Amino acid sequence: MRIGKNKKKVFNIIYILIGIIVVIFFAKDVFMYSISEINNVLYPLQSKIYFFGKKAKESTETVLNYKDLVSENTKLKKEILEKSLVEEKNEKLLDENIRLRKLLSMKGEFKYSFKVGKISFQQTRELFESFAINLGSRDKIKKNMPILYGDELIGRVDHVEKDYSTVEMITFQDSIVSARSSGDVLGIIKGNRSDELIFEPVSFHEAHLNIGDKIYTSGISDIYPKGVYIGDVTEIRKKYEDRVEYIVKIPFDITNMNEVIVLTEVDI
Known part of the structure; x- marks a missing residue:
């Protein structure tokens, strides 16, 4: 069981x-x-x-x-x-x-004695009027000494201090330089506050300039020696009646200037 x-x-x-x-x-x-x-x-x-x-x-x-x-x-x-x-x-x-x-x-x-100066100051509003260089009376710089940029005329010493000088440019509106064309036309170069100068012949009746003619200092001056290159005739503008205006362009860019030549001994 x-x-x-x-x-x-x-x-x-x-x-x-x-x-x-x-x-x-x-x-x-x-x-x-x-x-x-x-x-x-x-x-x-x-x-x-x-x-x-x-x-x-x-x-x-x-x-x-x-x-x-x-x-x-x-x-x-x-x-x-x-x-x-x-x-x-x-x-x-x-x-x-x-x-x-x-x-x-x-x-x-160069047949002239010269010193090389650096542009130390230039105002934009005075671009075609004046600039300062780092040469002065201690460097024997004197008023009215010609200033060149390379071998081209740019102005003259206007004011001299001990350590610097100011330069009045030929592009300044009050600037007048005695000049002569490569075709032996005598006249004056007037500033125009731009990179264009105005060439006015002494006698418009005898004057005959062409585009491309070169303009030099005439030597008829107490400041500038003869034969310094200024620029070329780039335009002939009609003024009135039989009168014309010859435009001479400076051969360099003012905004790119760095060093200039001061002619210290010039035999006029």
Whole structure:
């Protein structure tokens, strides 16, 4: 009787185990299905969280990269600026060297004694009137000494101080210089507050100038020696009746002047 009971008990245990296994088997499918359904429900939210998380990461990386780029760009700009300044300085030194060599080579061409001065000051509103040079009385500079830019006339010393002098330019509206054309027409050069001078012949009836004629100082002066180049006739303007006006263009750019020649001993 006890053996039958024990046998029945064993079978009951086996049945329970089989039932548990069956429940677990089916429960697993139900659980997996539930998880799948939950995932389907949560997917949009998970997707958004993932998307915003990724964007946040990319934004952070972008900001960090931008800062690096800005820093690198600033560094490159600084290097480029420094390089440009060095190149500009070297170019200016080279230009100055060329100009000074040219001035030194002119010593053999000139029959006059001269000094080289640097333009130390020039006002924009007085661009065609006057400028200052770094030579004065201590350099034995005197009033009315002729001033040349290269081998072309630009003016005369107007005022002298110990360390500097001021120059009145031939382009100044009150400036008058005795001149002669390459065709031997005598006249005067008048300033016009521009890079254009006006040549007025002494006798308009005998005068006949052409475009391209060169104009020089005549030597009929207490200031300027004979034969200093002034410029070329570039235009002939009709004034009234049979009168014309001869325009003489100065042969250089006033805004680029750096060094000038002061004729210190002139045999008029």
